[in-house]
Amino acid sequence: xxxxxTRIAHARSGDKGDxxxxxxxxxxxxxxxxxxxxxxxxxxKEHFRGICQGEVERFELPNLGAxxxxxxxxxxxxxxxxxxxxxxxKTFSTALLRMQIDIDDEExxxxxxxxxx
Amino acid sequence: MxxxxxxxVRIAAGQGFxxxxxxxxxxxxxxxxxxxxxxxxxxxxxxxxxxxQKARDAKAGYARDFVTLMKEILPTCMERDxxxxxxxxxxxxxxxxxxxxEVAYELGLMGKxxxxxxxxxxxxDRLDDFLARGIELRNMDTGEALHxxxxxxxxxxxxxxxxxxxxxxxxxxxxxxxxxATDTGLTLAPxxxxxxxxxxxxxxxxxxxxxxxxxxxxxxxxxxxxxxxxQSIPDLANVGFPIAEASADSTFVITKHExxxxxxxxxxxxxxxxxxxxxxxxxxxxxxxxxFTTIQLTEDxxxxxxxxxxxxxxxxDSLKVSISxxxxxxxxxxxxxxxxxxxxxxxxxxxxxxxRLQRMGLSFDQILTEYVGANATHGPLAGEPSPDLAxxxxxxxxxxxxxAAIEKFTKEIAPLILTGPPGVTGFAGGxxxxxxxxxxxxxxxxxxxxxxSVKFLNV
Numbered sequence: 001x002x003x004x005x006t007r008i009a010h011a012r013s014g015d016k017g018d019x020x021x022x023x024x025x026x027x028x029x030x031x032x033x034x035x036x037x038x039x040x041x042x043x044x045k046e047h048f049r050g051i052c053q054g055e056v057e058r059f060e061l062p063n064l065g066a067x068x069x070x071x072x073x074x075x076x077x078x079x080x081x082x083x084x085x086x087x088x089x090k091t092f093s094t095a096l097l098r099m100q101i102d103i104d105d106e107e108x109x110x111x112x113x114x115x116x117x
Numbered sequence: 118m119x120x121x122x123x124x125x126v127r128i129a130a131g132q133g134f135x136x137x138x139x140x141x142x143x144x145x146x147x148x149x150x151x152x153x154x155x156x157x158x159x160x161x162x163x164x165x166x167x168x169x170q171k172a173r174d175a176k177a178g179y180a181r182d183f184v185t186l187m188k189e190i191l192p193t194c195m196e197r198d199x200x201x202x203x204x205x206x207x208x209x210x211x212x213x214x215x216x217x218x219e220v221a222y223e224l225g226l227m228g229k230x231x232x233x234x235x236x237x238x239x240x241x242d243r244l245d246d247f248l249a250r251g252i253e254l255r256n257m258d259t260g261e262a263l264h265x266x267x268x269x270x271x272x273x274x275x276x277x278x279x280x281x282x283x284x285x286x287x288x289x290x291x292x293x294x295x296x297x298a299t300d301t302g303l304t305l306a307p308x309x310x311x312x313x314x315x316x317x318x319x320x321x322x323x324x325x326x327x328x329x330x331x332x333x334x335x336x337x338x339x340x341x342x343x344x345x346x347x348q349s350i351p352d353l354a355n356v357g358f359p360i361a362e363a364s365a366d367s368t369f370v371i372t373k374h375e376x377x378x379x380x381x382x383x384x385x386x387x388x389x390x391x392x393x394x395x396x397x398x399x400x401x402x403x404x405x406x407x408x409f410t411t412i413q414l415t416e417d418x419x420x421x422x423x424x425x426x427x428x429x430x431x432x433x434d435s436l437k438v439s440i441s442x443x444x445x446x447x448x449x450x451x452x453x454x455x456x457x458x459x460x461x462x463x464x465x466x467x468x469x470x471x472x473r474l475q476r477m478g479l480s481f482d483q484i485l486t487e488y489v490g491a492n493a494t495h496g497p498l499a500g501e502p503s504p505d506l507a508x509x510x511x512x513x514x515x516x517x518x519x520x521a522a523i524e525k526f527t528k529e530i531a532p533l534i535l536t537g538p539p540g541v542t543g544f545a546g547g548x549x550x551x552x553x554x555x556x557x558x559x560x561x562x563x564x565x566x567x568x569x570s571v572k573f574l575n576v
Contacts, residue, residue, distance in 0.1 A: 010344040010384060014393035017258045017559070023391020025384070027345075050497045059397050061410050063426075064387050068394050076485060079557050080162055081444060083485040083514030091494040093344065098498050 001108055001115050002100045008113070009035060011093035018078035019070050020052075020089030022096050026065035030111060035067055036060060038101040044069050047099050048092075069096070122365070126311045128153040128304050128328070129360045133335025135163055135180060141335065141358045146190050146199055148374035151360060153307045154194065156203035157300045157333055158183060164272040164297060165441035165555045167207035168241070178209035184216045187292070191217075192224055194291065201292045202282060202303045208272060210236045210296045214574045217292060221576040230576035233285025235295040237569040240438065240562075241273045247566070254438060254560040263560070266442040271555060273440040275562055278403025278432075279325075280316070281569035282306035288573060297439060301402050304329030304361060312365040323407035323429025324367035326400070330407075331371055331389050331424070332359040338371060338389035339420075340379030345388065352378025357420075368425040370417055381420040399430075403437075403564070406430040435561040444556035445482065446523045447516040450530035451489075453543030454509050460491050460502040462538035463511040469537050470513060473529055481517040481526075488512070510543065516554060523551050 005024070008031040013022040024039060026032040045056040054072030061068065075089055076082035086092075103113065129151040131142030135158045145154055158180040171178030183205035194201060206213040214232045221230045240247070244267070247254060254263045274297035283306045285293045295303075305325035308314065314321045331338050339359045340350045357377025363369035371381055390409065394400075397409035406429060413426035454462040467486045474484075487493040489510035491502035502509070515526050527549045534541050 010388065012342070012344065012388040012392050016393060016395060017557070019258075021391075021394055023388070023394055025345075025387050025391065047498070059394075061391075061397050063410055063412055064390060064414070066387060066391055068391055068397055070395065077483070080554050081483075081516065081556050083447060083449065083483055083516055085487055085489060085493045085512060095495045095498050098495065 001103060001105055003103050003108065003113055005039070005097045005099045005101065009097065011097055013089050013091070013093035015075055015078060015087070015089040018075050019072045020074045020092045022069045022071065022092050024067045024069065024096060029065050032062065032065040034101070034103065034111070039067060039099065041069070043099070044071070044096065047096065048074065122313065123152070123311050125362060125364055126153070126308060127151045127360050127362045128155055128307055128332070130332035130335050130358050131156045132158060133333070133337060134160055135182070137335050139182070139186070142186055143190055144377070145358055145360075145374070146193050146197070148377065151199055154199055154201045155303045155332070156183065156201065156205060157303060158203060158205045159207065159297060161439055161557045162441055162555050164208060164274055164439065167209070168272040171209050176209070176212050179207040179213035179216070180205040183213065184220060187217050188220045188224070191221060191226065195226065195229060200286070200290070200307065202307060203293070204295045204298045204303060206234070206236070206294045206296045208239055208296065210234050210294055214294050217294070218574055218576045227576060230292070231288070231290045232574040232576070233282075233288065233290035233293040234572040234574060235277065235281045235285055235293060235298065235569060237281070237567060238274045238277050238295075238297040240275055240567070241270070244270065244273055247562070252562060252566065254440070254562065257559045257561060263440070263558070266558065269443040271441045271443060273438065275436045275438050275567045276403060277567070277569050278302045279306035279309055280404070281571050283309045284571045285573075286310040290573065299402050300333035301326045301329030302404060304332060305404055308363050314367075317431070319405050319429035319431055320427060321367040322405040324369065324424075324427040325363070326402050326405060326407045326429070327409070327412060327424065327427055328361040328363060328369050330400070331386060332361050334389060334392065335359070336379055337392065338386055339373050339381050340385055343380070343385045343388055345384035350380045354378060367427070368423065370421050370423050372421045381422055383414055383416060383422060386414060386422045401433060403432060405432050434564055436564050436567055438560040438562050440558035440560060441555050442558055444554045445516060445518040446520045446551050447514060447554050448523050448527050448549040448551045449512060449514040450527065450549040451510050451512045451543065452530065452533060452541050454511060454538065455540040455542070456505065456507050458504055459506045459509040459540070460488060460504070462540060463488050463509045466511055466533050466537045466541070467513060470529060470533060474526065477525060479522045479525055481515040481522065483516045485514045486511070520551065527551060
């Protein structure tokens with residue numbers, strides 16, 4: 001079944017020059033392996049198609065149940081050069097949470113995730 | 118532990134950026150027991166604004182807000198022995214200290230106040246010497262050589278770490294004012310001073326650095342901008358700014374004053390930990406390299422999160438340098454289109470605008486159109502805009518080196534009201550303003566080139 005990331009994670013994003021960073025944090029510890037397995041760099045790069053022009057790097061923080069993504073060349077030049085409303089990448093967090101991931105029904109049941117209405 | 122040394126030190130954050138809640142530091146000082154008030158005033162481009170202010174007036178070039186604040190809180194700080202550490206000095210640290218001293222005189226604090234002045238970060242006058250000696254100061258992000266922007270540079274500062282602040286504190290000052298010091302150093306320095314941590318005790322230095330990282334954005338770790346269960350976060354109108362309550366063993370608790378709003382819990386602290394994070398294995402500061410993958414968080418009662426387990430590694434041989442340079446001009450114009458077909462109207466207006474700009478022969482380095490209300494923040498992820506949107510704001514920005522071209526652009530927005538699609542409003546602000554773009558150039562410099570200076574002013 002498909003599950004929206006909003007049901008299993010929260011996030012915060014920011015900027016370093018033209019790179020946006022998105023920290024994606026599991027809502028419960030047992031959701032973290034799901035994030036590690038499903039929310040890959042390639043998946044995130046594809047999700048931000050048309051927005052992220054560069055590479056996507058991913059770092060794991062199992063101690064926080066979190067992943068950190070660096071989305072290079074994503075902020076229209078970054079800082080004061082950027083003309084974007086969100087030149088600081090503050091809303092990349094919620095943009096990432098739009099992602100839907102596939103979970104088989106058995107695993108969903110085990111994690112207490114029921115089908116969305 | 119040495120006799121007289123504290124076993125617990127409470128450091129309160131009072132400003133997350135220059136322009137944060139003016140009353141926050143006052144409430145931190147008056148709302149409960151703290152030992153230090155830490156104030157971060159300097160964003161990356163703040164230094165260029167301050168250089169311009171100083172060029173106009175040799176006495177200016179620092180955060181005036183800090184002086185106003187000191188007038189309000191200095192008597193209470195002295196009465197309660199709250200020490201203040203602030204990077205409010207900008208490009209005129211001495212000028213800032215003198216202004217605080219004047220305030221102290223007015224308040225009748227003569228003979229009681231000692232101010233520490235930390236400078237040596239300003240390298241604007243030394244750039245040509247560096248370049249001549251082969252210190253290239255290449256852009257860390259792009260690899261470009263500095264000479265491409267040399268004649269447009271407005272400010273250049275190395276980020277100082279905790280050491281000179283520790284030196285000032287060791288001489289018994291009540292207030293330490295720095296120029297470009299790292300945000301994290303403002304928190305780490307009091308801990309080194311109070312607990313006598315060794316300069317190569319990397320785990321402890323990393324812990325103090327991470328304490329600084331958590332509280333440096335003010336309420337962003339205590340309920341502000343927190344996605345987790347945001348609707349249940351109580352009383353943000355009365356949000357409590359964070360306090361790092363540190364122990365000599367380098368564990369610490371993030372908390373806030375009682376009877377304040379907001380929330381400190383695992384999710385609020387985790388969100389701040391990942392904010393503006395690069396490679397979590399190496400968070401590099403002048404003081405150490407901190408490893409965010411070693412942080413252990415546990416709830417320690419209501420609005421208390423305990424942080425422990427932090428590992429660090431030796432500091433690098435470099436300091437980060439922040440250079441600002443003039444990079445042309447920009448302007449942003451907006452108009453609001455209403456239902457029905459708000460998005461289509463805004464889109465049509467953009468086409469008309471661009472055709473006119475082209476006919477005028479204007480070209481820009483960058484032109485960007487956004488549709489606020491439809492997809493300005495999430496772009497294509499927002500999906501096809503609904504024809505039923507109540508309104509859409511057309512937002513067009515241009516940037517380029519030719520100021521005259523940008524000026525002409527600003528005169529083309531309002532005419533769209535009478536010469537473009539219908540149902541338009543939202544032009545009350547008049548013509549868009551042309552802004553100078555001051556861009557940021559990050560670089561590295563060998564530590565051996567930078568000597569921090571620590572001086573004192575006795576009031």
